[in-house]
Amino acid sequence: MSGSIHAGGAPKAVGSYPHARRVGELLFLSGIGPRDARDDSIPGNAYFADGRLRDYDIVAQCHRVFANVRAVLEAAGARWEDLVDVTVFLTDMARDFKAYNAVWAHYFPDPASAPCRTTLGITALPTPIAIELKCVAVVMASGNHSRNQIMHQASNR
Secondary structure (H helix, E strand, O other), X not given: OEEEEOOOOOOOOOOOOOOEEEEOOEEEEOOEOOOOXXXXXXXXXXXXXXXXXXXXXXXXXXXXXXXXXXXXXXXXXXXXXXXXXXXXXXXXXXXXXXXXXXXXXXXXXXXXXXOEEXXXXXXXXXXXXXXXXXXXXXXXXXXXXXXXXXXXXXXXX
16 A cells, blocks of 8 residues: 555645655655644744744644644554654754653653654754654554554563
């Protein structure tokens, strides 16, 4: 099975690409940011009168980006627990990594069952956001074992 996924509960893509693409049992999410699907606003952003970004709240953006990832996973028939790899892009590593790491621990309290993660510091993203996630999930056909069952079996070998 292969196909593109467009999630109504996630913000529209900023370009011509799907929210995700499923290839067999793998689900590849496009970069997901913290924009709100209802009005395209960015939680925690504060602007000067001329429209320039004055400040942002990385914790608010982290919670929203996780909600957006969850919306795309659900639209594809996947669950939070199906995530196997996450690449994190932060525009200010020095300022935001500690807060991001704390939010991550809230969503993934058990490192043994958390997805793999790579965090990169970058200079900019295409909209005034401070974080973006690129995710891969394993979506089993109905009736098969869940990702967690397969991971547990592999660790017991």
